[in-house]
Amino acid sequence: MKKLLLALLVLFSVQAKSQILISLLFGDKLNSEWMEFGLEGGLNWATESGFESSSYAQKWNLGFYFNIRVQEQWSVYTGVLVKSNMGINKLTDNDLNTLGSNKIVDPDGNIIEGDYSHKMNTFLVPILMRYNFKNHIYVAAGPQAGLAYKSWIEFNSDIDGYDVAVKDYNKEAINRFDVGVTVAAGWRMMQGTGWTVSGKYYYGFVDVFKDISGTNNSSFFVSLNIPIGAGDKDALKKEEKK
DSSP, X not given: OHHHHHHHHHHHHHHHHHHHHHHHHHTTTTOOSSEEEEEEEEEEEEXXXXXXXXXXXXXEEEEEEEEEEOSSSEEEEEEEEEEOEEEEBOOOHHHHHHHTXXXXXXXXXXXXXXXXXXXXXXXXXXXXXXXXXXTSEEEXXXXXXXXXXXXXXXXXXXXXXEEEEEEEEOGGGBOSEEEEEEEEEEEEHHHHTSOEEEEEEEEEEEEEETTEEEEEEEEEEEEEEEESSHHHHHHHHHHHHO
16 A cells, blocks of 8 residues: 555656646647547556466556547557566565576575565557446457566565665566557546546466466556546536536
């Protein structure tokens, strides 16, 4: 819960600065009757299949989105999560052997106890077909692509009261490109003119590791979407219709 609140606070502060910058650069061009632009952020719980561990790694993410209306209740949702992470927590000894990763030892050769995880910094690009109900709830589904630009095995431990983290980078061992399918549902507040709260699930079709089959990404997302300027326009139109 603390991480969720922190992510939301970061998103809110970034949103205010971004709205000013984007408004100065683009004015109202990014939002119209048929297209909405805004910021997306929240938390995701990621894991990778094919390992003994099934522990989810909790991450936060941030990006931008476009929601392009194609019919009265249909739209195409896309964008980029530019700050996003995938991976898995609490790798077992067998998992580390599968990955060819050695355990951390002290100068005397004794194994240091701690937690091992795999982490990836990843750009995520969804292309979802979205159906918007009149009660401001929507459902969506479609493909999602990912590009991992960093990957590492991370060791974390508490040694004599000090937090210790060791990263073993292994980008050459992974398939940097991923593609899969995402399903989503959400609700837009303020009678369809405000922020949107959504949940998504993603499953990747590409092996995470080149030489280990059956290692697929999956992740649950809880997101908050903040439209930039569009919500004010929608509210104004509703007032004019009264």
